[in-house]
Amino acid sequence: MRGNLRELIDDVGQEELDKLIDALAAEAKRPMPAGQDGPKIAEEVLTLFEDFTCTDCHRFHGQGETSAPDLTGYGSRAWLVGIITDPTQPRFYGKQNDGMPSYRMFPDKPEKNLLGEAEIELVARWIVGELPVAKRTAAARELKAD
Numbered sequence: 260m261r262g263n264l265r266e267l268i269d270d271v272g273q274e275e276l277d278k279l280i281d282a283l284a285a286e287a288k289r290p291m292p293a294g295q296d297g298p299k300i301a302e303e304v305l306t307l308f309e310d311f312t313c314t315d316c317h318r319f320h321g322q323g324e325t326s327a328p329d330l331t332g333y334g335s336r337a338w339l340v341g342i343i344t345d346p347t348q349p350r351f352y353g354k355q356n357d358g359m360p361s362y363r364m365f366p367d368k369p370e371k372n373l374l375g376e377a378e379i380e381l382v383a384r385w386i387v388g389e390l391p392v393a394k395r396t397a398a399a400r401e402l403k404a405d
């Protein structure tokens with residue numbers, strides 16, 4: 260693997276880096292599948308992730324290694340729900356997780372979880388900006404009241 264991103268940008272090109280960043284941003288809007296492998300995605304986009312060596316560590320739409328978080332659906336509501344629910348899942352930080360709590364590690368034992376499914380869903384919707392301001396305020400009050 261080549262060392263630093265600056266060298267990679269010089270090799271691959273600034274324009275390609277912009278495309279890579281756009282592709283990553285687009286993930287937030289793509290529905291994330293339940294399984295680890297994502298929907299089919301343009302070869303060109305996959306090639307970008309390979310050219311910049313991201314897939315040396317990250318999985319992306321079924322390509323690449325798994326030592327770093329899976330970037331399929333990165334930033335989407337489903338991705339956020341997944342990582343808040345349990346960052347120790349292999350597709351997120353796995354055993355390397357150091358500090359982020361698993362807020363809903365026991366789907367079958369609600370009393371053992373720090374947050375419920377609906378609460379996590381709400382937090383994720385809030386983060387991705389799906390809740391209008393008035394609803395956010397109401398939701399925050401509701402969470403506080405619990």
Ligand code: HEC
Binds near residue numbers: 312326328330
């Ligand atoms: C040498 C391995 C490696 C390479 C190469 C690499 N990453 Fe990562 N990346 C990681 C690890 C490991 C993490 C998790 C945070 C940590 O442990 O430092 C991470 C975290 C991330 C995150 C944040 C994930 C989160 O939890 O929110 C993003 C986004 C990301 N990388 C994108 C990229 C992109 C895009 C590239 C290519 C330009 C890339 N990475 C290249 C190892 C790598």
